[in-house]
Amino acid sequence: MKVLLVYAHPESRSLNGSLRDFTVAQLEAAGHDVQVSDLHAMKWKAVLDADDSSDRGDDAPFNASLASKRAFEHGTQSPDIAAEQEKLRWADALVLQFPLWWFSMPAILKGWVDRVYAYGFAYGVGEHSDTRWGNRYGEGTMAGKRAMLIVTTGGWESHYSARGINGPIDDVLFPIQHGILHYPGFDVLPPFLVYRTSKMDNTRWGAVRAALGRRLDGLWTDSPIRFRQQNGGAYDIPALTLRADIEPGRVGLGVHVEGGGGSEIS
Amino acid sequence: MKVLLVYAHPESRSLNGSLRDFTVAQLEAAGHDVQVSDLHAMKWKAVLDADDSSDRGDDAPFNASLASKRAFEHGTQSPDIAAEQEKLRWADALVLQFPLWWFSMPAILKGWVDRVYAYGFAYGVGEHSDTRWGNRYGEGTMAGKRAMLIVTTGGWESHYSARGINGPIDDVLFPIQHGILHYPGFDVLPPFLVYRTSKMDNTRWGAVRAALGRRLDGLWTDSPIRFRQQNGGAYDIPALTLRADIEPGRVGLGVHVEGGGGSEIS
Numbered sequence: 365m366k367v368l369l370v371y372a373h374p375e376s377r378s379l380n381g382s383l384r385d386f387t388v389a390q391l392e393a394a395g396h397d398v399q400v401s402d403l404h405a406m407k408w409k410a411v412l413d414a415d416d417s418s419d420r421g422d423d424a425p426f427n428a429s430l431a432s433k434r435a436f437e438h439g440t441q442s443p444d445i446a447a448e449q450e451k452l453r454w455a456d457a458l459v460l461q462f463p464l465w466w467f468s469m470p471a472i473l474k475g476w477v478d479r480v481y482a483y484g485f486a487y488g489v490g491e492h493s494d495t496r497w498g499n500r501y502g503e504g505t506m507a508g509k510r511a512m513l514i515v516t517t518g519g520w521e522s523h524y525s526a527r528g529i530n531g532p533i534d535d536v537l538f539p540i541q542h543g544i545l546h547y548p549g550f551d552v553l554p555p556f557l558v559y560r561t562s563k564m565d566n567t568r569w570g571a572v573r574a575a576l577g578r579r580l581d582g583l584w585t586d587s588p589i590r591f592r593q594q595n596g597g598a599y600d601i602p603a604l605t606l607r608a609d610i611e612p613g614r615v616g617l618g619v620h621v622e623g624g625g626g627s628e629i630s
Numbered sequence: 631m632k633v634l635l636v637y638a639h640p641e642s643r644s645l646n647g648s649l650r651d652f653t654v655a656q657l658e659a660a661g662h663d664v665q666v667s668d669l670h671a672m673k674w675k676a677v678l679d680a681d682d683s684s685d686r687g688d689d690a691p692f693n694a695s696l697a698s699k700r701a702f703e704h705g706t707q708s709p710d711i712a713a714e715q716e717k718l719r720w721a722d723a724l725v726l727q728f729p730l731w732w733f734s735m736p737a738i739l740k741g742w743v744d745r746v747y748a749y750g751f752a753y754g755v756g757e758h759s760d761t762r763w764g765n766r767y768g769e770g771t772m773a774g775k776r777a778m779l780i781v782t783t784g785g786w787e788s789h790y791s792a793r794g795i796n797g798p799i800d801d802v803l804f805p806i807q808h809g810i811l812h813y814p815g816f817d818v819l820p821p822f823l824v825y826r827t828s829k830m831d832n833t834r835w836g837a838v839r840a841a842l843g844r845r846l847d848g849l850w851t852d853s854p855i856r857f858r859q860q861n862g863g864a865y866d867i868p869a870l871t872l873r874a875d876i877e878p879g880r881v882g883l884g885v886h887v888e889g890g891g892g893s894e895i896s
Contacts, residue, residue, distance in 0.1 A: 374679045377691035410676040410737040413640045425643035428729075429784070463694075467809035468734055471676040471741030477732050501795060518695070522869040526881035529767060529860060529870040531804055535883050539802055543733035594795060603788040604795040615792035616882055617801050 365584060367391050368455035370401045372462040372473035379561055380516055384461060386573055387514065390580045399451055403472045409444065410475025416442045433483035441482065448480040452506065457583055458550065460540075461514040463561075467536050477544055486548040497601050501542075501594035504549035510583060511550035513537065514558075514576070521559040533557060538617045542591055551588040553579075590622035631850060633657050634721035636667045638728040638739035645827055646782055650727060652839055653780065656846045665717055669738045675710065676741025682708045699749035707748065714746040718772065723849055724816065726806075727780040729827075733802050743810055752814040763867050767808075767860035770815035776849060777816035779803065780824075780842070787825040799823060804883045808857055817854035819845075856888035 369387060373380035384400070391398050401408075414426040417435030435441040441449075452458065462469045469477075481487065486506075490499030499507075515537070517524070524533040534541075537555055545552045556579050558572055579586070592598045598610055611619045618624040635653060639646035650666070657664050667674075680692040683701030701707040707715075718724065728735045735743075747753065752772075756765030765773075781803070783790070790799040800807075803821055811818045822845050824838055845852070858864045864876055877885045884890040 374677075374694060375692040378693070404677070404679065408677075410741060411640075411670070411674075412731075412736065413670060426641040427644070428640060428731075465678075465694075466740070466743050466747065467805035468740065470678065471737045471744050474732075474734065474740050475676060475737030478737050481732065520868070520870070522871055525871060527872040527885060529865055529872070529886065530809065531883050531886070532881065535801065536805055536809075538797055539733035539805070543796065543802075599795055602786070604786070605788055605791060606793040606795070615798065616884070617797050618882070619793060620795065620797070 365456040366397045366399075366454055367457045367459060367583070368399050368401065368451045369459045369461060370403065370473065370476060372403045372460075372470050372476070374404045379558070379564060380461065380463060382569075383514060383516070383558070383572075383576065386576060387459065387461070387580060390577050391583075394581065399454070401448060401451065401476070403476060406444075408472055408476060409442075409479070410472045412475065412478040416445060416479060418442070429483050429488070433488060436482040436484040442479075445479050445482065448476065449482070449485055452480070452509075455509060457510040457512070458506075458545075459512050459514060460545075462516075464515050464517040464519075464536075467530065469540065481544075481548070489548075492602075495601060496595045497599075497604060499549070499595075500547050502546060502549065502591065503593070503595060504547070506545075507549035509550050510553060510588070511545040512553040512579070512583065513540065513555040515555055516558045516561050518561050519559060521557075524557075524559070535617050541589065542617075542620060546589075546591040552591065553583070553586050553588055590624070592620055592622060631722040632663045632665075632720055633723045633725060633849070634665050634667065634717045635725045635727060636669065636739065636742060638669045638726075638736050638742070640670045642668075642671075645824070645830055646727065646729060648835075649780060649782070649824070649838075649842065652842060653725065653727070653846060656843050657849075660847065665720070667714060667717065667742070669742060672710075674738055674742060675708075675745070676738045678741065678744040682711060682745060684708070695749050695754070699754060702748040702750040708745075711745050711748065714742065715748070715751055718746070718775075721775060723776040723778070724772075724811075725778050725780060726811075728782075730781050730783040730785075730802075733796065735806065747810075747814070755814075758868075761867060762861045763865075763870060765815070765861075766813050768812060768815060768857065769859070769861060770813070772811075773815035775816055776819060776854065777811040778819040778845070778849065779806065779821040781821055782824045782827050784827050785825060787823075790823075790825070801883050807855065808883075808886060812855075812857040818857065819849070819852050819854055856890070858886055858888055 371384050388398050417440045419440040462473050489504050523530045526532050541552050606619055637650050654664050683706045685706040728739050755770050788794055789796045792798050807818050872885055
């Protein structure tokens with residue numbers, strides 16, 4: 365199988381660098397093909413702007429969506445964007461690896477998403493009708509591919525627990541796992557987390573590697589998070605609210621996972 | 631009063647450009663001083679890396695936190711970072727304005743946070759003890775200042791409602807409002823949202839301006855979101871989990887807002 369690892373850390377001589385090297389070695393030892401997009405090494409352009417296509421040509425106001433759509437259709441996207449899209453088409457699985465900075469991904473990785481996820485590629489795909497609202501949230505260009513996050517954080521696991529002050533890690537990562545990965549069609553595996561990164565020693569590093577190794581070995585067989593399909597009948601269209609008889613009276617991010625719960629409306 | 635507006639949109643001839651101009655005019659007409667950080671116009675460097683300080687000097691591995699701490703203490707930060715910190719010190723209120731791209735801020739604004747929020751400035755402040763875990767979540771450098779988001783999105787309001795497929799907007803914005811604004815001490819006002827931006831006409835634009843005008847007039851008097859103080863006794867230290875007798879049996883992002891609810895543990 366083929367794996368694209370998008371790596372967003374500024375220093376290879378780091379915990380993240382070691383996790384990346386371990387991941388590549390483990391996957392290759394199992395016979396998989398791996399490509400790494402090392403965004404800092406590539407000097408990835410983080411900022412989406414009018415320079416992202418070669419055929420702007422007029423003085424019309426820049427509209428990010430429309431410019432993306434035209435450039436994707438006409439083959440006038442910046443070559444760095446087209447190359448990353450080609451890697452995504454090639455891959456059977458995508459791994460995004462990053463340190464959690466301010467409760468989200470570093471800017472360089474957000475800029476990879478902002479620019480590579482073109483209109484017609486990652487969104488704006490499929491028909492709208494009484495029963496469909498485009499190919500998204502479980503359908504789309506990435507349908508049939510798997511995705512997983514590898515995330516490091518300085519905070520403690522308890523700080524990201526169900527009642528932890530930073531918010532439950534599943535909720536903190538929802539905009540990424542549901543909004544960036546499930547949206548264009550990926551099956552999203554549970555994230556691999558390393559907490560409290562300042563307290564790493566050889567014993568713990570051995571345990572972390574062993575746990576990550578098991579997750580990489582299970583990349584094709586582990587069960588994905590059961591995010592609901594948008595067009596499967598669970599949501600009213602076009603309101604895109606969960607059908608009243610599913611998890612009745614409950615709200616929150618958890619209702620978008622089958623069997624995931626959610627809170628009672630207060 | 632003094633307001634810093636950090637504006638992150640690539641095109642001034644846009645809805646966001648009009649919202650920015652209206653905001654500046656409205657605040658100035660009320661007698662306030664306004665500075666605008668127009669990140670695209672400034673060609674803001676989005677990527678945090680070793681070039682962000684002038685005194686790295688050796689071949690040690692780059693550690694983002696430690697490099698930020700040293701550069702902040704020694705006055706060797708990149709001048710663009712120091713200038714934004716000075717604007718934050720000057721301001722009584724911060725407004726972050728951006729289009730919601732992939733359920734978060736555009737990379738250029740995330741990179742403003744990643745780089746300007748130095749160790750010793752926005753985090754790593756205050757003492758750790760049995761009753762305190764640094765000055766954060768309601769305390770810190772920004773204590774006494776107010777903050778508000780102005781966010782546009784192509785999606786419909788129902789898509790971001792309590793049972794909407796994108797997640798409730800309060801939950802989608804939690805990593806920003808709680809994690810980026812409440813963390814260094816800001817009092818966070820409810821966000822100003824403009825949904826379904828492709829359906830804007832003159833009538834609606836008049837209503838949007840009027841509603842935004844009221845919010846800007848209330849910048850000093852409207853009630854902030856009641857995010858809990860970390861060190862006020864509501865959280866066990868160092869686990870930083872909500873004390874068992876507060877919202878007992880409930881979980882999720884809402885429990886971190888006084889009276890905000892949260893879900894039952896299932």
